[in-house]
Structure formats: structure tokens, C-alpha cells
Amino acid sequence: MPxxxxxxxxxDRVDDALDDDFMRNAMAxxxxxxxxxxxxxxxxDDQIGDWEEWRSAGAEIRRHTLxxxxxxxxxxxENFAEKGGHVYFAKTAEDANRYIQDVAKKKNAKHVxxxxxxxxxxxxLNEALEEVGCHxxxxxxxxxxxxxxxxxxxxxxxxxxxxxxxxxxxxTFQEKAxxxxxxxxxxLTAFARSQLREVFMEADIGITGCNFAVAESGSISLVTNxxxxxxxxxxxxxxxTVMGMERLVPTWEELDVLINLLSxxxxxxxxxxxxxxxxxxxxxxxxxAPKDFHLVxxxxxxxxxxxxxxxxxxxxIRCAACVNVCPVYRQIGGHAYGSIYQGPIGAxxxxxxxxxxxxxxxxxxxxxxxxxxxACPVKIPLHxxxxxxxxxxxxxxxxxxTSEKMAMKAFGVGASxxxxxxxxxxxxxxxxxxxxxxGSISKGPGxxxxxxxxxxxxxxxxxxxxxxxxxxxxxxx
Amino acid sequence: MAKGMIHNKDLFLNQIxxxxxxxxxxxxxIPTWKHQPQWEVSKNDSPEDLLAAFRENSKAKNAEVVETDxxxxxxxxxxxxxxxxxxxxxxxxxxxFAEHGITSAFDNEQTHIWDTALGQENIKKAxxxxxxxxxxxxxxxxxxxxxxxxxxxxxxxxxxxxxxxVAIVPKSSIVPRMTQVTREIHKRVEAGxxxxxxxxxxxxxxxxxxxxxxxxxxxxxxxxxxxxxxxxR
Numbered sequence: 001m002p003x004x005x006x007x008x009x010x011x012d013r014v015d016d017a018l019d020d021d022f023m024r025n026a027m028a029x030x031x032x033x034x035x036x037x038x039x040x041x042x043x044x045d046d047q048i049g050d051w052e053e054w055r056s057a058g059a060e061i062r063r064h065t066l067x068x069x070x071x072x073x074x075x076x077x078e079n080f081a082e083k084g085g086h087v088y089f090a091k092t093a094e095d096a097n098r099y100i101q102d103v104a105k106k107k108n109a110k111h112v113x114x115x116x117x118x119x120x121x122x123x124x125l126n127e128a129l130e131e132v133g134c135h136x137x138x139x140x141x142x143x144x145x146x147x148x149x150x151x152x153x154x155x156x157x158x159x160x161x162x163x164x165x166x167x168x169x170x171x172t173f174q175e176k177a178x179x180x181x182x183x184x185x186x187x188l189t190a191f192a193r194s195q196l197r198e199v200f201m202e203a204d205i206g207i208t209g210c211n212f213a214v215a216e217s218g219s220i221s222l223v224t225n226x227x228x229x230x231x232x233x234x235x236x237x238x239x240x241t242v243m244g245m246e247r248l249v250p251t252w253e254e255l256d257v258l259i260n261l262l263s264x265x266x267x268x269x270x271x272x273x274x275x276x277x278x279x280x281x282x283x284x285x286x287x288x289a290p291k292d293f294h295l296v297x298x299x300x301x302x303x304x305x306x307x308x309x310x311x312x313x314x315x316x317i318r319c320a321a322c323v324n325v326c327p328v329y330r331q332i333g334g335h336a337y338g339s340i341y342q343g344p345i346g347a348x349x350x351x352x353x354x355x356x357x358x359x360x361x362x363x364x365x366x367x368x369x370x371x372x373x374x375a376c377p378v379k380i381p382l383h384x385x386x387x388x389x390x391x392x393x394x395x396x397x398x399x400x401x402t403s404e405k406m407a408m409k410a411f412g413v414g415a416s417x418x419x420x421x422x423x424x425x426x427x428x429x430x431x432x433x434x435x436x437x438x439g440s441i442s443k444g445p446g447x448x449x450x451x452x453x454x455x456x457x458x459x460x461x462x463x464x465x466x467x468x469x470x471x472x473x474x475x476x477x
Numbered sequence: 478m479a480k481g482m483i484h485n486k487d488l489f490l491n492q493i494x495x496x497x498x499x500x501x502x503x504x505x506x507i508p509t510w511k512h513q514p515q516w517e518v519s520k521n522d523s524p525e526d527l528l529a530a531f532r533e534n535s536k537a538k539n540a541e542v543v544e545t546d547x548x549x550x551x552x553x554x555x556x557x558x559x560x561x562x563x564x565x566x567x568x569x570x571x572x573x574f575a576e577h578g579i580t581s582a583f584d585n586e587q588t589h590i591w592d593t594a595l596g597q598e599n600i601k602k603a604x605x606x607x608x609x610x611x612x613x614x615x616x617x618x619x620x621x622x623x624x625x626x627x628x629x630x631x632x633x634x635x636x637x638x639x640x641x642x643v644a645i646v647p648k649s650s651i652v653p654r655m656t657q658v659t660r661e662i663h664k665r666v667e668a669g670x671x672x673x674x675x676x677x678x679x680x681x682x683x684x685x686x687x688x689x690x691x692x693x694x695x696x697x698x699x700x701x702x703x704x705x706x707x708x709x710r
Contacts, residue, residue, distance in 0.1 A: 288634045289674050
């Protein structure tokens with residue numbers, strides 16, 4: 001599945017990540033900088049007013065839109081088509097890819113330019129286009145770096161190449177693209193610019209994702225800093241935009257609020273350098289606009305969340321604010337999640353889109369500290385949804401190991417029987433004594449093993465609360 | 478213009494309605510939103526306050542701000558062209574150049590004024606241009622943003638392809654933030670009017686922070702941005 005990253009089991013991926021010191025330092029540093037920039041432009045920005053009020057506005061708009069999703073998608077598609085654009089509703093990733101392949105074949109397309117888009121990454125569009133003979137050129141700098149580095153995968157929703165340092169990027173450019181310069185970011189960037197300039201002009205098809213679509217006018221809104229999305233949507237005769245079905249707003253007025261929330265939460269900017277809003281060509285005399293515009297609206301598992309406790313996960317505007325505060329992401333980075341959607345939103349969204357069998361362990365990659373929920377600009381209760389996923393995974397899917405089930409059952413009996421509980425509490429210091437070194441346990445058995453593999457477990461004390469309380473009461477008499 | 482095709486709509490939308498536990502809706506009213514913080518931002522600011530904010534926020538987005546008034550605009554734009562290397566220029570086809578009395582600045586062999594009759598030749602000229610010059614239709618004080626309503630004459634390429642773009646920003650075009658522009662567009666849609674094919678919010682030169690999060694100015698788009706602020710009221 002294209003959404004998936006790597007084949008190793010989850011805990012093996014985590015182990016790999018924990019061994020990668022550079023990546024972990026890069027993640028920590030990037031998290032600190034992104035979070036600080038976001039705070040400067042949200043809670044600490046007097047000019048914008050009450051940030052909580054903005055979050056409430058975002059939540060209110062997203063809730064209304066999702067509750068009336070069928071109506072707004074209908075309105076969007078009719079308005080888009082009214083102006084000459086073509087709309088394809090795709091139930092699955094395969095449906096979407098097949099339609100786009102057909103467009104490419106009809107156009108006899110050889111070169112495709114793409115702006116950064118998670119949804120096309122999710123459906124594996126590049127591979128689908130290569131199957132029909134297209135050369136796909138990623139044009140966002142980070143995606144360009146990943147593409148020429150043997151099609152590496154994104155490790156962050158907003159900054160996909162976060163796991164690479166400039167030395168590694170220089171080496172990749174040297175080995176794969178004939179670069180001869182230094183590792184200075186300005187020089188590396190200028191090289192990418194020079195490599196892509198003609199490609200933009202000569203592409204047959206330009207492909208983008210969609211930050212938001214505006215239902216009332218059939219417009220597509222793209223939020224970028226580099227200008228590559230403008231290049232991709234200005235010069236090829238054919239444009240294809242792929243959008244997750246939930247990425248829309250009713251009118252331009254709500255677009256304003258969501259663009260503000262996205263720019264500030266994602267990159268700590270009042271607004272990104274470009275906010276580009278495209279409506280199919282109403283004036284056929286335009287020289288620098290696509291003549292043929294396709295909008296592919298994708299379900300691919302999103303409807304699994306509708307009408308359920310996870311519906312608000314579809315409110316996500318892909319800002320990665322939750323990723324940037326997550327203590328687990330900080331330690332294991334993006335690739336360990338095994339999904340292109342990482343961090344708390346990835347751990348909520350991936351099981352919805354790809355199922356528990358593939359992604360059921362991701363909700364356990366959380367400390368449940370709720371920092372993600374506090375950071376979310378549209379107030380998705382992420383930590384609560386992580387708990388719901390865990391419950392579903394364990395209870396409803398029956399995925400717990402037999403030993404774990406037995407241990408939990410035994411714990412349930414012991415904890416609900418006062419006499420057994422007392423015996424266990426009193427006996428714990430004796431039972432655990434062989435494992436105790438210097439007042440703590442560093443190699444625990446059974447369920448304690450994963451914990452003690454990464455930190456020490458305090459040895460059970462001889463005193464316990466009940467005996468202490470009994471003595472305490474005596475003393476007060 | 479012929480209407481485009483729509484594929485699989487009803488099947489897709491029926492399933493959404495079904496998942497939401499109801500029939501398809503054929504009418505939805507936008508609620509009066511309980512939370513509307515956007516209207517509070519700069520709501521009491523005077524035109525002078527907005528000008529000051531635009532100036533400050535433009536600099537924060539790495540745009541060079543040059544100020545003048547209508548009487549000095551021709552002289553100032555000539556000076557800007559010279560300072561930023563002169564050479565080939567591309568401009569939009571825009572009656573405002575004449576209204577502001579500055580067409581003579583472009584009456585030379587170095588300047589290409591967008592002309593749809595020339596087709597792709599326009600893009601070639603824009604690609605080779607050192608400077609692209611256009612008017613900002615609306616300008617946002619909060620973020621130092623210029624807004625272009627692109628159509629066949631107000632071409633996208635003019636702000637995108639040259640090394641430097643020069644946006645002429647009338648003081649009268651400055652509004653507090655995006656809120657005022659999106660409301661105007663919303664009203665236009667409600668009135669059944671067509672929209673520009675591209676509504677382009679542009680804030681300074683293109684940039685990227687994809688390599689170790691160091692900001693590099695000038696990636697695929699322009700490397701430099703100049704805002705020529707014209708005090709016109």
C-alpha cells in the first residue's frame with residue numbers, strides 16, 4: 001500500500017529509529033523551532049487576538065462542513081464543472097489512479113510536474129503514472145530531494161525531508177544529479193532551481209493536491225512558500241488536482257479562517273508566501289493558465305470515519321502542529337510510524353484509512369499527554385481518539401496476545417478482590433527481590449520487559465498505602 | 478464554455494449521506510458563526526495605521542518597500558528599474574499604468590507588455606525578463622501581501638518568472654487582512670459574477686526552509702520583491 005512506509009514490524013522500526021542519533025537530534029531541534037515559531041504567531045501574537053477564539057472558529061467551520069459533506073461536495077463539483085472543469089469522484093486509490101492514467105494516456109503525456117501533496121503520496125500516484133510511461137518530476141524542494149534519493153519517503157507532513165542533513169543532501173545531489181557545489185543550503189537550492197526551471201515549462205500535465213476547495217465557486221486553494229505550485233498550475237496545458245473529500249470549505253469567508261489557522265500552525269507564518277486560488281478558466285484567452293482542468297475527489301477510506309466517534313479526525317487541515325509537540329514523534333521520527341501520516345494525527349488517521357491490521361499498533365505510539373489535542377488548531381480530540389482506537393483494537397478486534405489477555409484477566413481478578421490485592425501488594429517486594437539491583441529493576445519479566453528495556457522500574461517498597469494509612473490513623477487517635 | 482463532465486457523483490455522495498445516517502441534503506444554510514475573531518483584527522485602524530502595518534510586515538517578508546506619491550511615481554519607478562538592474566521588463570496589460578501616468582516608463586524596446594495575441598511568445602519574454610511589473614489589486618496590512626486577480630491580461634507569469642517583481646501598491650488598496658478580500662470575493666460569487674481564474678496572494682519573494690530549516694530566499698519563483706507604495710489619498 002503506498003501509504004505504508006517500510007515492511008518491518010512496528011517495534012523493529014522503533015528500534016531502528018532509536019539507534020539513529022542524527023535523526024533524533026534533527027527531530028528534536030526541528031520540533032523546538034517549529035513549535036516556538038508557531039507560539040510566536042499564535043498565543044504570543046497580540047495582533048491576532050484570542051487564539052482560542054480562532055481555534056473555536058476553525059472547529060465550528062470544520063464540524064459544519066463535515067456534517068453537510070455531501071451537500072458541499074455536490075456544490076463544489078457542479079460549480080467546478082460549470083466553468084469547464086472535469087470532476088471524478090474516486091472511491092478508492094486505484095479508481096483515482098486509473099482515471100489519472102487515462103487522462104495522461106489521452107494527452108500522450110511524457111512529463112508531469114507535481115507540487116507537494118500528501119494525498120498523491122497516499123495513493124501512490126507517481127508509480128501509477130510511471131506505469132503509463134510518464135516521467136514524474138517532484139518540484140517541492142523537499143520532495144525533489146527525496147525523489148532523487150532513491151524515492152525516499154516523507155518523515156513529516158509539512159517538512160518531508162526533515163530526517164536528512166545538508167551533507168547528506170549534497171552527497172545525494174552529487175551522486176544522482178551531477179552537483180559539484182558545497183553543502184550550503186542556498187547553493188543546493190539554486191541547483192534545484194536550475195534543474196527544474198525548464199521542466200516546469202515543458203511539462204504536459206501539472207498535478208497538485210488541494211489544501212482547500214471552495215464549494216460556492218468551485219475553486220482550489222494551494223498554500224506554498226516556494227512558488228512551485230504556481231509553476232505547476234500555470235504552464236502545462238492540463239492540470240489535475242487531487243483532493244481528499246474532506247478538504248473543502250463552504251465559501252471564501254471560511255477559507256480565510258482556515259488559511260490563517262493553517263499558515264500559523266504549520267510553519268509559524270501569518271501567511272505563506274503564496275496562497276494561490278484557482279478556478280477553471282473562465283476566459284479562454286488566457287495564455288498562462290491550463291486549458292483542461294480535472295479535479296479528483298478521493299474517499300479511500302475516509303468515509304469509514306463518517307458517523308463514528310472518529311468523524312472529527314476528518315477535520316484535520318494537515319498543519320502537523322500535533323506532530324510538532326508529540327514526545328513520541330520526537331524520539332522515533334516519522335518513518336517509524338510506517339505510514340506517510342505520522343505523529344498523533346497519523347496514529348489516528350492511518351487506522352481509519354488503512355485498517356487495524358496494518359496500522360492498529362500506531363495508537364499505542366503515544367504518551368496520551370494530550371499535548372496534541374491542545375495544539376490542534378481545529379480542536380480534534382486526538383488523545384481521546386487514540387484511546388478509542390486502542391479500545392477498538394484490543395477489545396473489538398481481539399488483537400491482544402493470549403499471554404496479555406491472561407495477564408489482564410488475572411490483574412482484573414486480583415484488583416477487584418481486596419484480599420488477593422493485599423496479598424499481591426505485600427508479596428511484591430519478596431517476589432521481585434531477585435530482580436532488584438540498587439533499588440530498581442532494569443530487566444523485568446513479561447509485561448515489564450518493554451518498559452525496563454528503555455528505563456528502570458522502581459522496586460516495590462515494603463510499605464504500602466493501606467498499611468501507612470492504618471498507622472497514620474493510629475497516630476492521630 | 479461547455480460544462481465539464483462529472484463522474485460517479487451520486488453513488489459517492491449517497492454513500493456519504495448514508496454514513497452520516499440521513500438522506501442527501503439539497504439545501505444547507507451557512508450558520509451565523511458563533512466565533513468570528515477575524516473581524517476583530519485591526520478593526521479600528523486608520524488608513525495611516527494600515528499603511529504603517531503594511532510597510533512593517535512587508536519588510537518582515539523580505540520585500541523591499543519604496544514609497545512615493547502619484548506625482549513622483551514615474552520618476553520613482555524609473556529609479557527602481559535602474560536600481561534593480563534594468564534590462565528586460567515584462568508588465569501586465571493594465572489600464573492603471575496609463576491612469577497613473579507611467580506608460581512612458583515602458584515605452585522602450587526592453588519592455589514587453591502582455592499581449593494575448595502573441596500567445597506563447599509572452600511566456601518566453603517573461604522567462605527572460607529581469608523585472609516583472611504589475612499593480613496590486615488588494616494589499617493586506619497584516620502580512621505585507623499583494624493580491625493579484627489574474628486574467629488573460631493580468632497574467633500570472635509577470636509576478637512569477639522574472640528575477641524580481643515590482644508590485645505597485647496604491648495606498649487605497651490596503652485593507653486590514655485577507656478577511657476583507659475574501660468577503661468581497663464571496664459577495665461577487667453571490668451576485669453570480671465570474672471569478673478571476675487565479676486569485677493570487679503573494680507575500681515577498683519565494684522561499685524554502687526544507688534544508689535543515691534554514692530559510693533560503695528565491696526558489697522556483699522570484700528572488701527579489703519590491704513593493705512600490707503609492708500614497709494616492
